[in-house]
Amino acid sequence: MEAVLKNVASAVELLAVAAHTSDAVSQWDEKTLSRAFHWARYCEYVYTRFHTNSAGRRVVEKQLQHTNARLRDAFTDYREVSFMDLPRCEHLLLLALLSNPQLPISTMKILFGKKDVTSRHYDYKEVTGLCSHLIQCKSACKVLRPFSGLSAVGADAEVQGEMLMKRLDALLSQGSDPQQAEHFLHSVLLLSEEAAHHSCLVITAALLTASDSGTQTSSHSFLLNWLQKEHGVLQHMGSTLPSAVLKDLARAHGKFRDAYFSALKKWASEMKYSLNDGEWLPEGTAPSLSFQEMVEHFSDLFDACPSLRRNAEDELLALKILDGDFDARGLSVWGDILSELKK
């Protein structure tokens, strides 16, 4: 353990030197560069080894605090390195070097050079072409993004959903405070108007990741509980996601099916009949779904979950009776929904 702590301290120091605009970096050649990235890779290994081991993690964190304090005194504008930064050390090193005007141009050329053409797969340990490959991947994603119709939610959301689930699994399996997991969800699932749609896609992808372990099932459950509390998100999902996706979600998760059904009932209850338009219109906080769309949502839900249908129809009938059991159109949204569903 002592050796590990010493190595972590050295790696963090190296990162500080890389960022600092002194003569040290101006001496960096390919060998130094290679070694530096090797150290950054070591930090990733330390994270992988200790992130589920809380005792080990605490020891590493203590070392990091100590090293940060020392480096804060030695370097101006020092950026502290936390335990959570360790798996991204390679990227932090790259950022530090690229922003450092002292980095020799010959060394920079190595990073942007052509990667080894004899090897089909990018060799992680090799620094040649590191930036070139990154630019290529980012560009390729941008070029292919307009063709994202091949997947219900898009490749970005799918990968982000996987990342979200993996982190959630880790947080929940560590036995840490559930508030930490909730805080994580709040931090990453941006709910501003612009970001809401994308967040819905990520949540959908996360819920549809194959659940083949107990950990993932409880993570799905946690996410669904969180979703039920975030009415705005569920509302957005219900009103913007394609029906095929909503059906998949309802089929995969009983909790989603029930939450979605409750949400649909709530939105339907807020509709008001307009005599002028001869139609039920959404009002208040309900999403702007037309009556026909509302009926389609109920119909799709019952298609996806036949077990729900009978009880649900009984429930809607009970609501219609409460409204006065009228058959004429426009008097009870429940009656009108039921008669559309029977068609």
Added chain:
Amino acid sequence: MTELQQPLSQLQETSEPLLNAQKVQFWLDKAVAWDRAGGAHAQKDICRHLRGLTDFLKQVLAQISNIGSTAETVKELPFLGQILGRLCWNPYVTVGDTNRGLLLQCLWGLYSENPTNAVERKANQWIRKVLCRLAAEEDNPAAEILMKNTCVPPKEYHLRVLKKMIKQHQENIGKTCCPKKSTDPSCRCSCDVIQTTSEAFVPLIDCPEASPVICSLLQHPGTSFIDALSEDFLDALNSTDSSLALDETALVSVWYHSLPRLEEAVLDLLKSVISTGSAPQNLEQQVLKTQLPKACAQHCSMFLVVNDIFRSILRQAEGNLVVQSVIQTFTRCFLKELEELEPRTSTSLKAFFPQSPPSLLVPLLTLPSG
């Protein structure tokens, strides 16, 4: 068929003509227009011009080397910085190895190791800034936040997204099935998929991660019988400098669609035998390894092209024993492959040798026994 007047000198480099103001203005206008239109809308136009852009960038690079000083280059080509800058932010340009490599070389060419004036110092700063932003900037705030909170580095994230996109395209191609007869009306939708996908992958022809889709497109049964591949895709395939990592079926498909590629493969074989001086026992292995005999046995049209190349070379390299032995070995391998083909798929010998009287063919092509 292309006229092969001097096949072995085909690969000689010719010096690039210098840039003129008109050419520079053309590419400046293009770079600005592509920027303004935004990626997807300008896609077709960009794809059409990628090859021309490669030539232009080669000329720029030559000019920068000729001039030798950044300050002088900026004086002579005042819009160069703007052009290069805009192209750096165009993913259709930076996705392919060739154009990205040339763009970077142009930037290195403009970098002064020991700047002596303000222009050179400013150019240096700009180049470092552009490179830093290209590698480090994330344009998706949601993804960036998630990366930080899930400890996933950008390199891993973008590679995963790309691999997923590639896989989805492959699955999409795999889902389509195209019967061999082109008159079958149900062929239409799968041809649309092949057409659209090949169009989308034009800028990725020399992006190694894209090779599974390129192979799938080339191997798809439909593409042998119906020209579903986009013209721009075939053009890009013809003109890319980089070697594509293709398996046997895809390679044969490339030759089927691209005459220059087939010619190049034949010339490469001759060059490698002549330069390495293969021992006779290794020659057969070398020839078989190229897949040319097999490809020619499967496709008569390919054989006719290869045959013409050999005839032309024999005429020029008269008496060259190495060339003769390559051709003899090739013929032997070709005949063996032809024999091994299923009888119903093999074409009659007359189709392969239309000029020769049939009575001569059989004895001439019979290998001596023993």
